[in-house]
Amino acid sequence: MSFACHLDKAAQNDEPTTIVVFGASGDLAKKKTFPALFHLYQNGLLPKRTKIFGYARTQMDHAEFHKRVVSHFKSDADKEKVSEFLAICKYVSGKYDVDDDFERLRAEIDAAEADENVNTLPDRVHVYYMALPPSVFVSVATHIKKNVYDESCVNRIIIEKPFGHDSESSKQLSQDIGALFEEKEVFRIDHYLGKEMVKNIMTLRFANVFYEAVWNRHYVSNIQITFKEPFGTEGRGGYFDEFGIIRDVMQNHLLQVLSIVAMNQPKTLDAEDIRDRKTEVLRRILPIQLEDTLLGQYVGTHDGSKPGYKDDDTVPKDSNTPTFAQCVMHVDNDRWRGVPWVIKAGKALDEAKMLIRIQFKDMPSALFPNLARNELVIQVSPKEAVYLKTIVKKPGLSTRLAMSELDLTYSKRYHDIKIPDAYATLILDVLNGDHSNFVRSDELEEAWRIFTPLLHKIEDESVVPFPYEYGSRGPKGVDEFTSERANYKRT
Ligand code: NDP
Ligand code: BG6
Secondary structure (H helix, E strand, C coil): CCCCCHHHHHHHCCCCEEEEEECCCCHHHHHHHHHHHHHHHHCCCCCCCEEEEEEECCCCCHHHHHHHHHCCCCCCCCHHHHHHHHHCEEEEECCCCCHHHHHHHHHHHHHHHHHCCCCCCCCCEEEEEECCCHHHHHHHHHHHHHHHCCCCCEEEEEEECCCCCCHHHHHHHHHHHHHHCCHHHEEEECHHHHCHHHHHHHHHHHHCHHHHHHCCCCCEEEEEEEEECCCCCCCCHHHHHHHHHHHHHHHHHHHHHHHHHHCCCCCCCCHHHHHHHHHHHHHCECCCCHHHEEEEEEECCCCCCCCCHHHCCCCCCCCCCCCEEEEEEEECCCCCCCCEEEEEEECCECCCEEEEEEEECCCCCCCCCCCCCCEEEEEEECCCEEEEEEEEECCCCCCCEEEEEEEEEHHHHCCCCCCCCHHHHHHHHHHCCCCCCCCCHHHHHHHHHHHHHHHHHHHHCCCCCEEEECCECCCCCHHHHHHHHHCCCCC
16 A cells, blocks of 8 residues: 555654543533543553543533543543543633633643653644534634744644535635634645545545446536435534534535545645645536526424424524425536536434435447446445445346445445544544544535535525435435436435
8 A cells, every 4th residue: 555544653653642622511622522532542552651631611520520521432432541540630610701711721731741741842733622502613723823823833723514604604704714823824624534435535536447447427427426314413402503504514624525536646645735636626616506406394203203493492484494305406617517416405204314426328239228327336334335336147047137345345245344524533643633524614614605506595585495204215206316316316
């Protein structure tokens, strides 16, 4: 293999490191950030002299903080490792807009570094993780820069989505953050970029001669990128109603995946070369039209066992926020011109699934008329898999044909390998200073350019989404939309 794997890189990286998790009392910190940090710790992937600080307004002692830190660890976590890990985790309570509080944090960091005798080393790394609502991003970033940022070491800031609400607000956020931190210090997390099968797309495409040969408009009929969740916004209705499914999932996760499937080969595996190629292809995507979009909002089940979106008390009764959307997109370049891309995302659907389905063109065979189409499916979750729908002779005495699969299901082929959580992978990338799997500001600008006109039109014209029942496949017409608008033929 010519490129380094994470383990190789982590083994080389042993700079004294301080990680501060802002919003340490919150949901993301508890469910994702601390479990990911522990995963790295127990696998020996955190630099040896790492200290972790949690910072939030909530008053709590270390015992309470530690209880929260471990609350989402796997039940079989090694107890000894857990207590070693907790010994490097400390909590500082403070407000998000008070200089004195940030100065106290800085003093704690300085003291911890002095204890380890690393306070004068220039290769120290400080990571500031913003597990916070976007309303306080800028205030916290400003106070970090003013009171905590250390010119004498490497500083990195991790920002969680949403990165703005539309083109204008995102530009403002980029400007505000850009005035405080250099782009090389900023890591915008889109956790889909840390998922195993998303990281695998480049390898599949650029390390296998046969995939790259057919990865274009001459062979591909249409591409679908689908995200389905079997649960509604339970408990998050208030947050969700401000954003809707397009901002929550499509503009970021699905578009990021699309850009990797669609991009041309980067010059090297360097982060900037990869991000150049992704941005380049995003620039060739035309803004999405309302006419090319199907919107839905889930309603309760007939038997009353599952609630509708608007049954949530935190959602306004007249909300038109879509919980389902399906769009046809076009990439206007020589590789993809004429190939429709259907991206679909929905909550409260019939199953949990995230996949990329590449359907090839009809086989113009004189020997076998009316063949079903080949498809390459990359399943991101729940079970990682790549399978190629392939026509074979029906085994046995029959001379008929059958659709079968060349099947690479990871749980069967790699049953002894545990696939790490996306957050563990991405935090490790930050520790290694690798931006490949993070969103650059120009990519972000393009992503909002593609979606903002549609979002504004939906809101300005109060477009009413079509209802669909909780647990169904989506609003009426969802399948016809794909067959009629994208020429998809069910195989
Ligand atoms: P929370 O609502 O749990 O907020 C995190 C912490 O921020 C809270 O514990 C609270 O800490 C503080 N906080 C909450 N509301 C406010 C407010 N209005 N003003 C100031 N401080 C506030 O958020 P999450 O942890 O769910 O999410 C954090 C970020 O991560 C968000 O940007 C979110 O969009 C993103 N994200 C979250 C995911 C998840 O699974 N939860 C998944 C992907 C992204 P205290 O009061 O103690 O200061
Ligand atoms: C988050 C969205 O970014 O991604 C959630 O805000 C969604 O609404 C989640 O449920 C899906 O992530 P995953 O990793 O569970 O597919």
